[in-house]
Amino acid sequence: MGNEEAREPAAKLSRRSFVGYVVGGTSLMVMADLTLGASPASAIPIPSLPQVPELYDLNDFLTHCALPTSNQIGIRVDEQGDAHFALPRMEVGQGITTAAAMLIADELDLPLDRVHVTLAPARPELLFNQLTGGSNTIISMYTPIRVAAAVARKALLEAAAIQLGAVLNSLIAKAGVISAPNGSSVTYGDVATAAASPRTRQVSVRLKASAQRTIVGTPQRRIDALDAVTGRKQFAMDIDVPDALPTMVCRAPGLNGKPVSIRNAAAVKAMPGVTHVAMIATGVAVRARTFGQCIDAVRALDVEWDGGTVPGKSSADVLKELRRAQLPLAVPKLGATSVEAEFIFNFRSGSALEPNCAIADVRSDSATIWSGLKSPITAQGLIAKELGLPQRKVTVNVVQGGGSFGRKLFSDGAIEAARASKAFGAPVRLMWHRADEPRQGRVHPMATSRIRATVLLGSVITFEQRHTSVTTDFTHGLGERLTAEAAALPTGLGNLTFSESVFMLTQELPYNFGVITQLLNETDNDPRRFNTSSVRNIYSPDVATANELMVDRLAARLKQDPVAFRRAHLKSRVVKRVLNRAAELGNWGKAMPAGTAQGIAIHKEYKGATAVLVEIDCRPETVNRKVRDAVTGPRITKALVVIDAGVVINPTGIKAQMMGGFMDGMAQTLTYGNHLVDGHFLEASWDNSAYTRQWNTPFDFQCEVLDSESKEPGGVGEAGVAASMAAVACAYARATGKMPTEFPINFHDPLHFEPKSFIPSVPQSPTDGLSYTS
């Protein structure tokens, strides 16, 4: 008996039975509908098929609706029998290309190294189904990818049955070879052409049960690992586009300041290597033979600027605005029964290591863009509008990104590149200087969280949270998607702002604390005042940190151990499981020297849960340790993350995301923030922004991925941040005896750096590098 038996379509469509297509043509191309297996809209913001005429007009829509392949994703099998898949999402390090390849390899019975995953260019017909965000890729694409692979496999088997003269059900497919009971066999490559169909036809398939899978669930290295370690992995700035010369932008001293006039354009244009100088909306762009000469030109420019969008403002002013905007708490303060606190979360830069960048080649009647974009259709629409071109005349190529953390949801670099290329009449390779990133780039919005809980007769009877934030910019497509979905959202959500909707759809306090209310308010409705983005995990790290610090305080008030208190009050079995495992593995409650402590925190989101246990050292000899030009401070000596991520596709990838999420969360509690002073941010590079470095890294980091009771995969790209930030904060409180209320905790320490100049807007590169060889 062949291995086809267990997979034949059931009489009725079951959980594992789906329909896909073999697309008409001369080679084997299969497709599946992207909305297959989509969760109902009550979960996190996911699926959609809306109409938004500004981005995509009625004619385009009708044209695409007429195609049988509308809203489809496809897999092609070539004549060597290798599978090719263009993922309509963006890889920024989160491992989705590897996970997609694993799903295809398993369903198609092909070795992993014969599945080739690339990134699809902007495909407007997918509407909002090409947005990479909310850790949603695998949640939303888990079923469609498998269906397409199963259709390909079935088409290959059918062709092989004819060629081998065997009964379909008797065939066995393994590692790209199809064998008949009599020992004869063909490879996928042998039958790929024969498996093609002249006309598009519908095919019913049954997906493999989890027990039949051999790759999904096993640890696999990233499919691009070899390219990464040999320097062959290409990012946007590494792509060879003829005549696309280096381009940088001279920016205003004030946040979002705009250029008024250039006083010395001719002199700058005459500098060595410089080819073009022009004013664009966000500054003055210069194009030169090398980026070094761009830096020289940016520094030489004499520009008149306006005052920017927050002239004279400082972090303290924004804090006042936030406090004014705080929504009232419903339960009155009741003397000794109330436990109350307010937490402040300062701005922090969302920059990745790869700065904003893009290549643009704008011609009179068309444009081509190469960039790392998580929302490429929105980018395509914005660029078309900017250039006055029809959207179909703008080709947007999606390139793998050097990190994102929410930043690449926006196409700031690509839009600037298009503007500069248009202004110059020449192709550009535009890159932001590092100094521009924390100063003018997207930041996590500053926020406060006020919490009041009531304890009566040994029980927590109310828990109220009022989170107040500078407006988060969701105008990258997710916002429109929510609008379009508003009618389908749970009662009342349609009346909220995008931010409030996202807050409502993501925040959940998984404790039995009686009456719980969690509300968000924003200071204004102008996302252009500050450049914000839904930086990795958006509200959750701050909300969870505030909550978990309060949970520890409530436990203390009731004279209970933090783990025992959580265990007694958690209402979610999934969360209890991760908490219990973390406490067990991390030896919770062990004796620790004075000045050191354990801390533990939980978080529930992305269809799963995390628990993080850390050990912190706050003793003076550690806090005051010296590393040249570095921020040291308290050190996390040990960190443990336990996650229930639902169905596990690649445990190696999940562990990597937890480690990265931990490094983020720890930095946000201890060291990483942006100071707004007099209308601009002081931080200008990695020597100013104290993101986690090796001298802050735990000596011991562990992650355990639990066997889940869930049947669906969860999201992992952001799941590690919130509980990590919270656990570090809780550990710090326990080690020092003082609950931190402002983050990062060193925000009011004397600055560890001398702020770099605002005019010129970028620092000159040093020349003494040979004195620092090692």
Added chain:
Amino acid sequence: MPTHTFKLNGETVTVEVEDDVRILWVLRDILGVTGPKYGCGINVCKACTSHINGKAFNPCSVPVDAIGEDDEITTIEGLADTVAGDGLHPMQDAWLEHDVAQCGYCQPGQIMTAVALVNRVRQEGRAITEDDLDAIRNVCRCGTYSRIRDAVR
């Protein structure tokens, strides 16, 4: 325009470029060698770390006229050829074994730093310590720090 000659990954190269252009841009913008990445331009993030005469250095902070024709620059592209055999450098193998890279942007620099560190420690005839690992300055925004420590060990 002045010309500059130096050795790059085993070959002698000559470029026409102004004296003060930093080597990072000579490599990336003129020679098309894109393994060394830009992350700050001020010798802080270490994403461009390469080797000069076997020692780690940051080409973003060295003008091209500071080196001569006997100076040998090795970038990530040339690392494997510095050891015998057709395979990768052992540090690259260690990186694969621990699946260190995430987005991969900082990793060429991380590997070049790690190789120089291990070579230096070996010359000093001792083992890698936590302090050696703490002293690695390369930024990794994806936070692969613990896997880097494991791979170097």
